[in-house]
Amino acid sequence: MNAVLPNHADVVVIGGGIIGCSTAYHLARDHNLNVVLLEQNRLTSGSTWHAAGLVGQLRSSASITQVLKYSVDLYKKLEAETGLQTGWKMTGCLRLATNQDRWIEYRRLATTAQSFGMDMHLLSPAEVKKMWPLLDVSDLIGASFLPTDGQASPSDITQALAKGARMHGAKLIEGVRVSGFNMSANRISAVHTNLGMITCGKVVNCAGMWARQIGAMAGVVVPLQPVKHQYVITEKLKGLSADAATIRDPDLRTYFKEEVGGLVFGGYEPDPIPWTEGDVPATFEFQLFEDDFDHFEQHMSAALQRIPALADCGVKKMINGPESFTPDGNFILGKSPECANMFVGAGFNAFG
Numbered sequence: 332m333n334a335v336l337p338n339h340a341d342v343v344v345i346g347g348g349i350i351g352c353s354t355a356y357h358l359a360r361d362h363n364l365n366v367v368l369l370e371q372n373r374l375t376s377g378s379t380w381h382a383a384g385l386v387g388q389l390r391s392s393a394s395i396t397q398v399l400k401y402s403v404d405l406y407k408k409l410e411a412e413t414g415l416q417t418g419w420k421m422t423g424c425l426r427l428a429t430n431q432d433r434w435i436e437y438r439r440l441a442t443t444a445q446s447f448g449m450d451m452h453l454l455s456p457a458e459v460k461k462m463w464p465l466l467d468v469s470d471l472i473g474a475s476f477l478p479t480d481g482q483a484s485p486s487d488i489t490q491a492l493a494k495g496a497r498m499h500g501a502k503l504i505e506g507v508r509v510s511g512f513n514m515s516a517n518r519i520s521a522v523h524t525n526l527g528m529i530t531c532g533k534v535v536n537c538a539g540m541w542a543r544q545i546g547a548m549a550g551v552v553v554p555l556q557p558v559k560h561q562y563v564i565t566e567k568l569k570g571l572s573a574d575a576a577t578i579r580d581p582d583l584r585t586y587f588k589e590e591v592g593g594l595v596f597g598g599y600e601p602d603p604i605p606w607t608e609g610d611v612p613a614t615f616e617f618q619l620f621e622d623d624f625d626h627f628e629q630h631m632s633a634a635l636q637r638i639p640a641l642a643d644c645g646v647k648k649m650i651n652g653p654e655s656f657t658p659d660g661n662f663i664l665g666k667s668p669e670c671a672n673m674f675v676g677a678g679f680n681a682f683g
């Protein structure tokens with residue numbers, strides 16, 4: 332049966348990834364608005380379905396920390412509200428420091444954490460070793476530990492948010508591709524789709540790596556670039572505890588999390604590989620790129636340095652998917668300067 336497009340919405344949300352579903356959920360729950368979410372393919376089918384699922388809260392920016400802390404509080408409550416699991420597991424997160432600058436950064440963060448009511452601990456290398464025996468701590472100055480960080484399933488969170496949005500009255504319609512806007516002065520008055528037109532009061536552009544293209548349809552510049560981002564999932568790793576804390580090792584540019592007895596690990600390389608320079612195809616749905624173990628080698632070496640036991644552990648799977656990165660590494664959130672009623676939520680830089 333073909334979906335039917337309503338004639339009008341107070342707000343049209345474009346994109347059914349985690350950001351679009353969260354936006355629809357909050358607008359419907361907190362503002363009692365008539366919300367319609369349009370997804371060109373299926374919910375989660377862009378970048379969301381293959382995210383690793385690390386969830387951290389503390390950043391050097393106070394406002395970003397507040398947003399991230401709110402997310403964790405929401406993940407804890409969402410299952411009770413919707414009946415759908417989110418995979419939320421509060422393992423805590425260890426951030427490793429191998430130099431004085433990093434250590435000073437963590438000491439500052441510990442103060443910031445206190446001001447947000449978060450109990451962040453600074454640990455010695457010996458304490459880190461006790462908590463995570465498989466880690467090589469010989470080069471560490473110390474680590475920070477935030478017990479309330481953790482991991483979740485991005486697809487499950489998205490489905491829970493989608494269900495919550497529907498429970499609060501939003502309409503989420505899959506298989507509807509936005510192709511343009513009716514503009515009057517610098518306002519959008521209607522959204523064009525393959526199923527016809529829908530008039531609206533506001534548009535929220537949550538189209539992930541397509542957000543640049545959607546923005547351009549309304550004269551809005553959304554500076555982001557899809558980049559290939561990889562992680563591997565290992566076989567079971569002997570000695571790894573099921574509730575092991577997630578690890579961020581910024582000096583080696585890697586991250587780790589436990590998953591069914593094995594490890595998920597990946598990283599941020601200084602020479603990332605951009606994907607397309609032109610438009611992202613609309614048909615890119617639940618797709619990945621070819622494994623690129625040559626490019627991943629830098630993360631593999633770093634991971635082996637940090638967890639030597641990985642040398643005897645097989646790789647079960649590699650995930651190589653696209654994620655949007657922005658020039659300054661910050662996400663793009665808020666009202667666009669160019670169009671009076673387009674808002675943007677995109678470019679999340681595998682934020683974690």
Ligand SMILES: Cc1cc2nc3c(=O)[nH]c(=O)nc-3n(C[C@H](O)[C@H](O)[C@H](O)COP(=O)(O)OP(=O)(O)OC[C@H]3O[C@@H](n4cnc5c(N)ncnc54)[C@H](O)[C@@H]3O)c2cc1C
Pocket residue numbers: 345346347348349350351369370371372373374375376377378379380381382383384385386485507508509510537538539540541542545560561562650651652653654676677678679680681682683
């Ligand atoms: C390998 C990898 C690991 C990652 N790990 C983590 C992690 O551990 N923690 C973390 O926080 N993040 C992580 N990320 C990043 C995370 O996946 C993304 O930031 C997040 O999923 C982006 O969600 P989104 O809703 O903005 O985009 P998407 O999920 O891509 O959703 C955008 C949606 O918009 C739809 N759309 C586009 N154009 C149109 C149109 N014209 N009409 C209608 N619909 C349209 C698309 O079909 C798509 O479904 C990772 C990413 C990768 C690639």
